[in-house]
Amino acid sequence: MKRTITLLLLTFYCTIGSAQNNATDKKIAELLSKMTLEEKIGQMTQITLGTFEEKGKPGLSLAKLNEGIQKYYIGSVLNTPNRYSPDTKEWRQIMTTIHNANSKNRLPIPVLYGIDAIHGASYTMGATLFPQQIGMAATFNTEIVKKGAEISAYETRASSIPWVFSPDLDLPRNPAWSRIWESFGEDTYLTSRMGEAMVNGFEGGNIGSKYHVASCMKHFIGYGSTTTGKDRTPSIIPERVLRQFDLPIYEAAIKAGAKSVMISSGEINGTPVHASKYLITDVLKKELGFKGVVVTDWKDIIYLHTRHKVAETNREAVKIAVLAGVDMSMVPEDYSFCIDLLDLVNKGEIPMSRIDDAVSRILKMKIELNLFEGTVADPKQYPKFGSAEFINEAYNAAAESITLLRNKNAVLPLNKNEKILVTGPTANSMVALNGGWTYTWQGDKTDELVPDKLTILEAIQQKAGTSNVLYTKGADLALENEDEINKAVALAKDASKIILCLGEKNYTETPGDITSLYITAPQIKLALALVKLNKPIILVLNEGRPRLISDFEDKIDAIVQCYLPGNEGGRALAAILYGEVNPSGRLPYNYPRFPNSLEKYNRKYTESLADSEQNDDAKYQRSYNPQFEFGTGLSYTTFEYSNLKLDKTEVNSNDEIKVSVDVTNTGRMAGKESVLLYLSDLYASITPEVKALKRFEKIVLAPNETKTVQFTLNQKDLQFVNNDLKWISEKGTFKVQIGNQNKQFVLK
Template sequence: MKKKILFICALSFYSVSWSQSSNAKSAEINAKVSELISKMTLEEKVGQMTQITVTIFEKQGAKGVFDIEKLKNGIQTHHIGSILNVPNPGAPTLQKWQETMNVISGEAIKTRLKIPVLYGIDAIHGASYTTGATLFPQQIGLAATFNTELVKRSAQISAYETRASSIPWVFSPDLDFPRNPAWSRMWESFGEDAYLSSQMAVALVDGFEGDNNVGSKYSVASCMKHYIGYGSTTTGKDRTPSIIPERLLRQYDLTIYQAAIKAGAKSVMVSSGEINGTPVHASKHLLTDILKNELGFSGVIVTDWKDIIYLHTRHKVAETQREAVRMAVMAGIDMSMVPEDYSFYTLLLDLVQKGEVPMSRIDDAVSRILKMKFELNLFQNTVANLKDYPKFGSAEHIEEAYKTAAESITLLKNDKSVLPLDKNEKILVTGATANSMKYLNGGWSYTWQGENSDTYAADKFTILEAFQNKLGEENVLYTKGADLEIEDDGEIQKAVDLAKNASKIVLCLGEKNYTETPGDISDLYMSKSQIKLALALAKLNKPIVLVLNEGRPRLISDFADHMSAVLQCYLPGNEGARALVDILYGDVNPSGRLPYNYPKYPNSLEKYNRKYTESISEGEQNDDAKYEKSYSPQFEFGTGLSYTTFKYSNLKIDKAEISSSDDVNVSVTVTNSGSKAGKETVLLYLSDNFATITPEFKSLKRFQKINLAPNESKTVTFTLNQKDLQFVNNDLKWVAEKGTFTIRVADLNQDFLLK
């Protein structure tokens, strides 16, 4: 007992000491910021708020080569505070990044106050704009792991390799909350659940920023995006309007940002869209009243590409670009990703000089930017010493990417235990996505749209190559079978003919590489060419293993019943093919789970936490059993099969009745009742059975991933607090109402009463 007391005392001492040290460091940085601002001219301040793309500094006709006069004009004449993007022609080497940053920092050191330039990049699944970097699954795949420690580790490695590239700022994590599965950036999100998204957001922020040690040479500043409502367009297409009541924004979207802010996220990028007719860049309510004042966000608010300009040219809420600048800065924007000219600088300078934007707003913005630069230690160190990064692209990092991919890949169907495959069988590998790295990595990989992954990741295995590596080329038959879009009966016939010589067929289907507007679609179904191939192969009556490589759930209901097994790979990154093939042959037991409902039909897009009225058919209003039958996604959120079986028992809660101040402690026993070791994600859902705002059918409140050997049992415990019982009412207040709640874990449930 004495040792326990001493440990608690020691822990308290170190906690207090760390807090005091953190406060002292913060006070020191604030003093430095104040001192520096007092020395700055208006021009220097406005320059700090200006972000320019690196490519405008290149020599004409010489891609990737700086025109020093152009760079001098940007840094010394216009005092720009930030640069983003990738020098031409593509993903530079570490040495090229070092050379680039040396040139930029060399110009910055020549300025009067020697303020370093803050460089930002879309390193969203690894240092994805550096040749040889370790690429992890895209964010939707990270969510599918339901493993926050694994996700945090991926961010730590990404930060390490991004800093090795001399870049201190990443435009990640993506905290968008997609409400339409057709949206082209769904794969950049954590899926359809706000709680899962918030937990993953914290994991990424902690990993990127080194658990609040962002000044380390192995950490980077994170940038939450895209605040707010960006993923909920009514059309399902990128950068189109959203209609979202504030009550829903607060109950779902805002909670994800709140969690990341609490974790210490240093910056936020603003949504390019509009909500209820107001572009977010023009909303003082969203940017200043809620984000800065209510949530206490003290970091930098940066725009997305050209979005202040778009207030005038696209949204049509500003009659001139000058008015657009005034509107955005007064709404709360701190930095403008202009990014291809100095219009923001010139116009804002004029606005301040004429008293239309107060100096107080400028000083607030600049203090936030300078604070982040000091926190990143940019005044001491801006260019990486490559000797400090011996693990860049190392076997250790690659192994982590492999493990993450392996835990993300989700087995959705396995009829008659067709999987694992037998290594002695001859198989046919076919399908449009079977033999290219583009479909494993997706967008934001080496280039914006990821079209050059086969070049930059030439040393990595495609799905076909991973099969050949495991079995030998003589045991793997291959033909493309189908193009992603173009129907080719000859290719289909080749696949059908080859399949006659195989025991089983591995059919790889999916989407092209894309992000943003180039990924917009008008049809959620899998492409006709691929459906035609699937149906032709199904006529052979051979077992077909469907492998999906896609950023969003493309509908497969036309042929899903003919598939013996279905695996969702999402966009698993450079090590995804190895992980997939190891799963298919049972060397790895699958453990991923769907982070969204996989819809069956284009007009049946209910989320797992649907309202009761969303799926009622005519005449079924009072029949719960029929109601359940009318709700039928292809696969539900949380679906994920294993090669072993898990049994749940002894669901217990410590109180049948609670007051408005009580927590609820929940325990459940999970047993591996099969013959293989496996990982199981225990999902705890809560239902508020009756409420003044129509309640959800169920809502995820906790999850935990555990590893169990055959016949092993573990008791998993969770604690629910009062916030878990609350919802946002029509007065925009979080409330919990008295009544009965139901806890659901697997096929077990328990009720308790809030008095």
């Protein structure tokens, strides 16, 4: 009976879905039949809001807005006012002004507004801000990531904005890259699962809901793999590698329902991605079956002419990109795209079929978002905006992301009655806790915009009392200041322990490019001065990428990586330092020791060869010797793995493999443990990885509690991409590793 009811419900919902699709297709066809070429091209055009402002004056210029909407029929707007991030009331005013201008058009197709909601509704004052993506990856908890995206969607919709340029699905290959903190780290499987969770949270299976938004996966493809580590510089990625490690991430997000994709600003093997019909049309749209909107990043069609030099004119750049498969151009500051595209179509250089395909995709997303029913949010429908409930979720996310990397002699947790020194340039800064894409592009105004939020120092003072907490800045991030170092050394003499807060300035994109991966010189000098005192030091790293600390790390007693944990990060860190929260984060990347040793955890065997003839120091007699490996993360309790079982020792090409392992909390404190399953293909015709993450699950265990964790591996987990660009598996032996346990099975 239950099966019958289930089949009837499935049939019912499939019928409804089919009817909705038919209605959508019919509406798109009707609109296309009525639209002029100019109106269609307008739908393909995205302009930044600042274009409609008068320089130095608040508010929008109606004359400039009317030019964009009523002369060029622009279909999309992005970004914030040039001077500030609005609150929800101001966002409603902006959207109302745009709606009123658009309503005067012959065909008032609603304007689609997009925003960089990177770690929450980060361009809306009062919104709930979560850890940046790299910290969310460190939770190894897809439910936290999904919940964070749901809250971000709710608060973005409360801002009358239906489209977010997130998640970032880039796979960084160089830790110096300035956008590594916007990614989920260096692993394909982890990024795929986190990306799925974020898409599901944003979209909720129904982007027409007033509490969900359309997501935009970015940046397709290879953007995070620049050979120099500098932003928007060339990548060299063999297609076999691209297909095995990068493409599956986007494939997973597409299957999850992502409605749009932003194209990489970079080039791969000499071809800018915006110029690649193969990657955008043949691979993304045809092979992966992506039916959504393909949008450029900032000015990237223009850059085909001015930067990449593959187009002699802007007109040629427009032609190349649109024929490659771009549906919407983030122009974003003029109407050159409209003018050039109109000329290209009128002269027969771009077929109308390509225009209609692009516009159909855009109209479909607008219909699915229910924008034809209204674009301005009703504030009464969003009572939870910025609520204590949402803030608590952000706090929990920060608490699960913070990663304990060392705890020598159990120096942590701290005692609230002991006197400590808090020092370092990131100790008293909300800018440092949040990083870029926070109220402004570079996140430089966060301290003044959220005075009620707690820095690391303030959160520690709240826990231990100001009388037990000494403070001095100790050093600047970039400028040498001997006086500050001397102050820190003097104060440290009166403290039992030192909390040393080091990290980076705020940045994203090209302004974050660096020439050295080492943490900055003033911070190294501060650390070296303090370690001479022979007092316990707790190093708190507050950074977007792993800056090298090998000049002094061996003299540090405890190391805590808090990444960019957001507005609630100071509170979460203090709770961990004082033992109120048991840390459970794990590194989503290898933390390198030296600038010329940047191997990933899933390295090849030849990257682990001994090189003792080059280096006599026994400590460094292997070329693979990261400071901390991917997946590293300690707890205040201890976990023991036992009884690893495989349901088969021999499998054929159709079998699944069921894996189970027992995990026991052998300590005295409840804790959360991320159980990571790695798989190794011991021999293969393409040199295999030493190990690759294939499954993970986060569990909670009380003291002395044991749980059995179960995983199922399928045939895709055993496969790799060969030189014919085909996914294959080969007969041979595979090893499963979970914790200190491992078992082998044979594929026959």
